[in-house]
Amino acid sequence: MSSLRNAIPRRAHKERAQPEARKKFGLLEKHKDYVVRAKAYHRKEETIRKLKEKAAFKNPDEFYFKMIKTKTVDGIHRPKPEANKYTEEELMLLKNKDMGYILQTIQSEKKKVEKLSSVLHELDSKRPNKHIYFAEDRYRSQ
Structure with a gap:
């Protein structure tokens, strides 16, 4: 019988509204709202703890080449502006x-299309019948 009792949906319990005298304090926080807020808070707390731990274990002699190639502006790392690496002639050559390359790929795609379309040329025509009739003597078969 207990399985039948589990199959019947249970009545949803409604949480009470904010009393009229406390309306000035805003919405009454429901339990499910609290759970969402608490989980978000603990997630942020955990992130901060991990970052503090990472900072504590940081090697002061650590070096990356990006440290030379970037500069900080208002605490944000920005790459140093680079002069153009290539001359005008090199840029034209690259273009x-x-x-x-683009023309070569277009040509190869056209060849693929031609090859596929040559295979499909007999799709419009009707297929010949391939029924085989078995007769007992030669005269009936013709």
């Missing part, structure tokens, strides 16, 4: 190579 030509890119164009050549």
